[in-house]
Amino acid sequence: MVVISSSVSSIKALWETRIRKISEDREEEQRRKAPKDRPANRVGVGVWEDRALLARLKQKLQTEDGRLVLRLEQEEWRSLPPCLVRLAQVQELHMHRTGLEALPTFIHSFQNLLVIDLSRNAVAHIPKEIGELSRLRELLLSYNRLTSVPEELGQCESLERLELAMNRDLSALPLQLKNLQRLQHLDLSMNDFYEFPECLLDLPALEWLDIGGNRLTELPYDIYRMEKLHTLWLQRNELEKLPDTISLMASLDTLVLSSNKLRDIPPLMEDMSRLRFVNFRDNPLTLDVTLPPRKPKEPEEDEEEEEDDREMYGKEFMQLYIHEARKRAYATLNVHCAYQPGEGPDP
Numbered sequence: 001m002v003v004i005s006s007s008v009s010s011i012k013a014l015w016e017t018r019i020r021k022i023s024e025d026r027e028e029e030q031r032r033k034a035p036k037d038r039p040a041n042r043v044g045v046g047v048w049e050d051r052a053l054l055a056r057l058k059q060k061l062q063t064e065d066g067r068l069v070l071r072l073e074q075e076e077w078r079s080l081p082p083c084l085v086r087l088a089q090v091q092e093l094h095m096h097r098t099g100l101e102a103l104p105t106f107i108h109s110f111q112n113l114l115v116i117d118l119s120r121n122a123v124a125h126i127p128k129e130i131g132e133l134s135r136l137r138e139l140l141l142s143y144n145r146l147t148s149v150p151e152e153l154g155q156c157e158s159l160e161r162l163e164l165a166m167n168r169d170l171s172a173l174p175l176q177l178k179n180l181q182r183l184q185h186l187d188l189s190m191n192d193f194y195e196f197p198e199c200l201l202d203l204p205a206l207e208w209l210d211i212g213g214n215r216l217t218e219l220p221y222d223i224y225r226m227e228k229l230h231t232l233w234l235q236r237n238e239l240e241k242l243p244d245t246i247s248l249m250a251s252l253d254t255l256v257l258s259s260n261k262l263r264d265i266p267p268l269m270e271d272m273s274r275l276r277f278v279n280f281r282d283n284p285l286t287l288d289v290t291l292p293p294r295k296p297k298e299p300e301e302d303e304e305e306e307e308d309d310r311e312m313y314g315k316e317f318m319q320l321y322i323h324e325a326r327k328r329a330y331a332t333l334n335v336h337c338a339y340q341p342g343e344g345p346d347p
Helices: 002-058 082-087 105-109 128-132 151-155 175-179 198-202 221-225 244-248 267-271 303-309 315-338
Strands: 061-064 067-073 092-096 115-117 138-140 161-163 185-187 208-210 231-233 254-256 277-279
Touching: 002 082, 082 105, 105 128, 128 151, 151 175, 175 198, 198 221, 221 244, 244 267, 267 315, 277 315
Parallel strands: 067 092, 092 115, 115 138, 138 161, 161 185, 185 208, 208 231, 231 254, 254 277
Antiparallel strands: 061 067
């Protein structure tokens, strides 16, 4: 019985040892596999997702007018995936109503980009790497959430068109934007500018500017330095007066000043021979001036053209207003000269 008992004890001990060893081996195997299997799974999923995204993006590629264009509209793209750099040959990027929140820093990889149109998104930040896009001609970021513009944007030496309308909290531009020597078209409307950006005065090629719907109270005295500007929109600001030097803007042919706080029109504006269209509507002008009735025209004349020519607060109104203001000023001066202090008209 002693022998049998001893054998049973030995077998039990051996079994327990084996069970313990198997358990330890399993735990070790799990520990050994854990750091390899899990990251591998994640990498595998990431690679698969990148491939799927890239395939989805490639389906959106089009060739338009000889340019490779990527269009993403009314789809959810809150951020641009890094795999997009595989399409660095893209020349135009158009994304509208996608919810995009920011331009990625890897945007500098797209050296062939000529146009970036991200209008109507939620972009709140432009990375400084934007300055590395030396071939970029158009940057359209209207209806977004920008609060600032990086000074590096001034390095985009080929930029011709910049649209930043309706960003609401955008109130200033960096002085470095004066280096955009080819910029022709600039839209800053419906923002929060309370001062006319100084950099605009040094843009030699600027021809079209909309800075309406802001909080401007005055224009710079040296606005005449904008020698090539032919269209200037200043509607819905808080301008109380215009500098006389505005009459020196030799190229200006369109000037919109509606819905401001103007009290008078500078007399020198009468000499702006190239000015074709001007609008002073909805300003608290001092003088009450009404255009005289127009002479009857022949029936065959274009009624629509007649209406355009007859803009109530347009160029004809401006000239009549200046003439009336000058006439009244002369009348006041004559009265002052006729009656010296202490004198008055005969009773």
